[in-house]
Amino acid sequence: MASPSSSANVMLAIFEKKTVSLDLYRPLRNYIVFNYSEREAQNLEDDLQTIKQYRSEIERVPADSLPARRDMLQNYYKALCAVESRFPISPDKDHINSVYFTWYDTFKIKQKAVQQNIHLEKAAVLFNLGAVHSQMGLSLDRSAVEGRRQASMGTSTTVDMSVECAGMLERLMLAQAQECVFENTIAKGSTPGVCAKISRQVGIYYEEALAALNVAPLTYHFDKGWLAHVQLKAALFYAEACYRYGMELHEKEEIAEEIARLKSGISALSEAKKTSSKGAAQQLLDAINKLDANLNQNLARAVKENDRVYLMRVPQASSLPPLPAFAMVKPMPMNDVLDASKEKMFASLVPDNSAKALSRYTEMVDDVIRAQAERLQQGSELARVKLKEMDLPDSILALEGNLTLPMALKEDVDAVQICGGPAGLEAELQQLNDLKRVNQELLIQTEELLQKEATEDAQFRSQFGTRWTRPQSSTLTKNLQDRLNRFAGNLKQAAESDTRIERSVRDHAALMSILDRRPIESALPTLARPIMSLDANEDAIAGALKQSLVRRVNEAT
CATH class of the missing domain: 1.25.40.280 (alix/aip1 like domains)
Structure with a gap:
């Protein structure tokens, strides 16, 4: 029949969201002038005008063809990605805080969202892109085979x-x-x-x-x-x-x-x-x-x-068993279409996150230099005081069998020996390996639990049909899956760091063995006579050396 x-x-068909007029040109240009220069703003005038044009077209009632509207939305989205990485838009006083994005609900036009957050703008543009795709699909002639085929492709995704x-x-x-x-x-x-x-x-x-x-x-x-x-x-x-x-x-x-x-x-x-x-x-x-x-x-x-x-x-x-079903369509991936990695807009500006990272790096370098300079100065002062207080410099005392370590080094050696020396370090490394194995097992168990939950959800969805109204498992567990992926990445980085530490320990095992000697001074090489080729009385030369060192210390102070 x-x-x-x-x-x-x-x-x-899904219709596009509505917005209100918004000036992006002036706030972005002011930010460039304030943080970079007027010359940079002039060099980027074309990009600023492009953003202004895109935003103006978004605000108007669509009059272009649907493919042209689709291309414009895609281009504006990629431009927003470039803006997001270089222009901080938020209520913070140091950010661009004069931009308010306003979008109305498509299905309840009296409801609206107002945010100083570019993510709202990007989400609304993606929604409108999905709406245009739905309209493109329904505008095709589905009385013919090719029209039905294209329509099935054009309505396969929305956001x-x-x-x-x-x-x-x-x-x-x-x-x-x-x-x-x-x-x-x-x-x-x-x-x-x-x-x-x-x-x-x-x-x-x-x-x-x-x-x-x-x-x-x-x-x-x-x-x-x-x-x-x-x-x-x-x-x-x-x-x-x-x-x-x-x-x-x-x-x-x-x-x-x-x-x-x-x-x-x-x-x-x-x-x-x-x-x-x-x-x-x-x-x-x-x-x-x-x-x-x-x-x-x-x-x-x-x-x-x-x-x-x-x-x-x-x-x-x-x-009776459920009726058999076979899916012939699937959501259309948009990653390649919306990839903004090759976007040249505002390319001459350092991205905001990179600028912040560079600023933090510069501060860290300054802190290190300042700390080391202070440490060097303190060490120099301490050396002057110690040399002035000593009757003989360390080099002369060593000849008399009174070799001692500097106090700071002595304290570090004592701390290592109290912790067990090289053997204690080996135990710490073994504990690290044990913890790494336990973490890896926990990671695998968690992945299995998520997969089990997804399988059960699919089974219940198949068994109960429309009575199973819980949202999709992939939606509910997305945050957990993202955190699990980040944990796996951190675990991998930690394992690589542990490997480098173990390699360093193995490379210096021979040198570290002296930490097992008590007292540590017994493992250190000592000065013994003759320390130089002498053609006169050694005691006279040592005395002259002592007087010379003391004179230099006095001159320095």
Whole structure:
């Protein structure tokens, strides 16, 4: 029998968010002049004018073709990425604090968001880009095969200001894209089994969109016509799948299950018509009535044949396995399209985060130099005092067998020996390896728990269908997954640092062995006579050397 889909092809389009007039040119230029120079601002005039033009086009009611509007939104988004990395926009007094981004809710025009945060601007532009893609898909001629194919590609993704709304709109766009594939499948004359699988997936996408619309924060946020449209489409394509699957069952002479499937489809349509809100398109209502008539016609035929020929017991619909489904569409990746890494705008300016890092580095270098200079000065002063207090300098005392370590070095050696010396260091390294292994095991266990949770969510979603209204596992665990990835990166860096330390310890093992000697002075090389080639009395030379050193110390002080 003919499919009712030809009269059910009314779909929903997403319209762009509205904003208010905003001057980005003047605040950005002032920032460049204040932090760089007037010459730099003049050199970047073209980039500033481009940003000004993009923002002006965003504010106007779209009059260009949809592809041109799409390209403009993409270009503005990449320009915003360049602005974000070089111009700090926030309420802070040292930032650009005169820019207020204002955007109105698409579905509740009286609601608006106002922020001094460029992330709001970027999110709104991405939302409008998704809206344009949805309009491009619905503007194509879906009466032809190529038009349906392009439409299924054009409505495959969207982004919104909240996770919940973005997820709902994504499901809705996937549903409409899969619906285009279904129309194409019917036009090609595919088998009832194939049509049933594709139709069922259309219904699943609509059911997921409906579930999101019925929970906070989307409840009561959308027009009743939207709810009615999505609810009726979900029922229509579930019933369509029952209708197509029933045709395949009839060919296999599985009459009892055919009757159960047809009754289930009729029941779904009846329930949807009774519970859905008003506001659905008449075209959609006509399609539902036509499909309902076809289901009842096939049901009457199947019941008559079963009563006269097969005499099979008709099972309850609840005892039947879920209808098979097959997805033919997926979200379109936008990473390459929106990649701003090659954006040349404001390239001559040092990015704000780099400038801050350079400033911090300069401060750190200054602190190190200042600390070392102070330490050198203190050491010099201490050396002058010590040399003045000593009757003989250290070099002369060493010849007399009175070798001692400087007090600071002696304290460091004592501290290392108290901790166990080289053996203690080896124990610390082993403990580091043990901790690294434990952390790696915890990382693996956490990854397994997240994967288990995702698997269970998928099982429950498959088992309970629309009754399972919890958001997607990937949405709920995204923050955990991001933190897990960061922890894995930190763990890798720590392991590399530990490896370098262990290599350094191994390279200096021979030198470090002297730390096991007590007292440490017994391991140090000593000065012994003769320390030089002498052709006179050694005591006379040593005395002359002593007098010379003392004289120099006195001169220095």
